[in-house]
Amino acid sequence: MTPAARVSAAIALLDDILQGAPAEKALTVWARNNRYAGSGDRAAIRDQVYSALRRLRSAAWAGGAGDAPTGRALMLGLLRQEGEDVDAIFTDARFAPVPLNDAERQMPGTAPEPVALDCPEWLEADLRASLGEDFVPVMTTLRDRAPITLRVNLRKSDPAHAAALLAEEGIATTPNPRAETALSVTDGARRVANSAVYRDGLVELQDAGSQALAQAVPVADDARVLDYCAGGGGKTLALAARVSAQFIAHDAIPARLRDLPDRARRAGVEVRVSDAPAQAGFDVVVADVPCSGSGAWRRQPQAKWDLTPDRLAELTALQSEILDDAARCTAPGGVLAYMTCALLDAENAAQIRAFATRHPNWTVTETRTSRPDADGDGFFLALLRAPAQTA
Numbered sequence: 258m259t260p261a262a263r264v265s266a267a268i269a270l271l272d273d274i275l276q277g278a279p280a281e282k283a284l285t286v287w288a289r290n291n292r293y294a295g296s297g298d299r300a301a302i303r304d305q306v307y308s309a310l311r312r313l314r315s316a317a318w319a320g321g322a323g324d325a326p327t328g329r330a331l332m333l334g335l336l337r338q339e340g341e342d343v344d345a346i347f348t349d350a351r352f353a354p355v356p357l358n359d360a361e362r363q364m365p366g367t368a369p370e371p372v373a374l375d376c377p378e379w380l381e382a383d384l385r386a387s388l389g390e391d392f393v394p395v396m397t398t399l400r401d402r403a404p405i406t407l408r409v410n411l412r413k414s415d416p417a418h419a420a421a422l423l424a425e426e427g428i429a430t431t432p433n434p435r436a437e438t439a440l441s442v443t444d445g446a447r448r449v450a451n452s453a454v455y456r457d458g459l460v461e462l463q464d465a466g467s468q469a470l471a472q473a474v475p476v477a478d479d480a481r482v483l484d485y486c487a488g489g490g491g492k493t494l495a496l497a498a499r500v501s502a503q504f505i506a507h508d509a510i511p512a513r514l515r516d517l518p519d520r521a522r523r524a525g526v527e528v529r530v531s532d533a534p535a536q537a538g539f540d541v542v543v544a545d546v547p548c549s550g551s552g553a554w555r556r557q558p559q560a561k562w563d564l565t566p567d568r569l570a571e572l573t574a575l576q577s578e579i580l581d582d583a584a585r586c587t588a589p590g591g592v593l594a595y596m597t598c599a600l601l602d603a604e605n606a607a608q609i610r611a612f613a614t615r616h617p618n619w620t621v622t623e624t625r626t627s628r629p630d631a632d633g634d635g636f637f638l639a640l641l642r643a644p645a646q647t648a
């Protein structure tokens with residue numbers, strides 16, 4: 258495909274996504290219906306679609322559509338932001354997007370700050386209050402793609418060994434300062450999934466901030482650990498690679514745990530999957546709760562625009578319900594680790610303040626906040642210790 262034909266494809270996909278199609282599904286359907294497109298084309302189109310979604314407001318503005326994006330305006334604005342010669346792409350050539358009209362040729366004025374920062378309008382006040390002086394740098398960071406990071410599985414390798422094996426397969430990495438197990442991929446990221454190092458379970462794809470959270474949870478070798486919201490099992494697998502405790506994975510939607518036994522086998526660790534209601538008496542309970550995902554919006558840019566006040570209210574109510582349920586599963590003197598990949602105070606510190614009010618005999622032993630940056634996503638962690646004897 259020519260660069261212009263790729264832009265035409267991205268425009269059509271963005272129009273579908275703006276009509277409500279989930280981005281990942283739209284890309285899969287497009288690839289199935291356009292088999293002439295090679296893997297390089299698919300990757301380039303995917304990159305353009307995701308870049309435009311990350312910059313939905315600023316790209317629409319730069320494309321002359323104000324706050325009413327269309328696929329064409331988004332791609333025009335994105336290409337302008339990237340310094341491309343748009344007249345060489347929007348032409349009369351076959352498969353190219355048609356030439357710019359007079360209105361599109363007008364260069365828009367300077368965008369207001371929230372537009373330039375691609376901040377959802379209704380969330381601006383909450384994000385400013387939650388992020389304080391980090392608001393501008395964080396929102397700026399979220400406009401670009403996230404780093405690709407591997408977790409070295411200490412059961413099977415160590416960072417230097419894994420980096421050397423990855424290099425032999427054409428994958429260049431560098432140590433990531435957020436976690437000792439983390440390697441940032443600097444070249445060859447698309448080769449990771451088919452590499453022997455990955456297939457043999459020496460490395461997993463996992464954000465460095467996520468790895469740092471798993472390292473911060475205190476787990477003894479003889480502990481019984483419940484991952485209350487295990488999902489795909491990222492946190493459990495990271496914990497299980499570190500200590501030989503007993504791990505039980507639970508999720509309200511058991512189908513989400515389906516791949517976990519295979520992933521655990523590949524990693525050489527033991528994790529028991531349970532679809533029974535969670536029991537009491539665990540030394541450590543991990544509650545990696547459903548959240549806005551705002552700390553990871555670079556990876557899921559559609560989530561940034563799909564979040565609504567009602568959905569956020571549902572999420573915060575669910576988070577406090579899960580905290581109380583997870584507290585009931587924690588043994589006397591045990592630890593409850595509450596985690597989000599959210600930036601909003603309502604999902605983080607405010608949840609912990611409300612928990613402490615509801616459970617005055619619990620102790621908040623640590624809270625940690627990390628912002629999205631070049632090394633990883635944004636996360637929040639609170640470690641809560643249960644009273645030695647339940648009342």
Ligand SMILES: C[S@@+](CC[C@H](N)C(=O)[O-])C[C@H]1O[C@@H](n2cnc3c(N)ncnc32)[C@H](O)[C@@H]1O
Pocket residue numbers: 485486487488489490491492493507508509510513545546547548575579
């Ligand atoms: C942030 S994801 C977990 C990600 C996972 N821990 C990982 O590291 O890959 C949150 C999970 O919570 C689950 N969940 C939602 N409501 C729940 C509830 N009431 N009880 C337990 N799990 C719940 C969701 O199904 C989802 O899999």
